[in-house]
Amino acid sequence: MNIHSLKKDINQFDAWYHKLIFLVDVNEKIKTEIPLLDRYERINVNRVVSEGLLSIPKQRYPMYVEELLKQVFKDIERIYLLQHIDILFDQALQIHPIRLLENLSKTYKLIVEWPGRYVGSQLIYAEHEHPEYFVCGDFEGKVYIK
DSSP states (O other): OOHHHHHHHHHTGGGOSSOEEEEEOTTSOOOOOOGGGGGSEEEEHHHHHHHHTTTSOGGGHHHHHHHHHHHHOOOTTSEEEEEOOGGGGOGGGOOOHHHHHHHHHTTSEEEEEESSEEETTEEEESOTTSTTOEEEOSOOSEEEEO
8 A cells, every 4th residue: 555645645535526535455354554544533333323223223224324424424624534334234224335435425534444355446345155245346436455
C-alpha cells in the first residue's frame, strides 16, 4: 500500500462525489495498523447496527440500517474509519452493503476496512458456498490493498 497515495486521496475527499476508500488486507486479516489512520474516528459497524436493531422487528431491519449509521456520523467534516462491517452482509438485513456505503459516502468521508478480498476489480466477502457470499465489481470509491 502506498501511504503517500492514500494520504493524498484522503486530502482530496472533498472533491469526490463518493468519499469512499476501501482498505483490503491481502491476507484477509483486517487489522489496520496504519499510523495515518489513527486520527480518524473508528466505528464498529457490527456493534452500532446490532444494538440499534434490538428493538426493531426483523421485517423492518432494511429501513433502519442506514439511519442507525447516520446517527453515529455527527460531523460531515470528520473522516470515519468503518471497522467490523460483517453484519452488513447478513441476509436478514436485506441490503446491498456497497450501495449502502456509497450512499453514505455522498455526505460522509468513509474509509472502510473490507473483511474479504479484492480480486479482478471485485470486492468479495465470504466463500462461494457461504450464505453471505457477496461479490461486487460495480462500485464507487478507491481500493487500497495492504
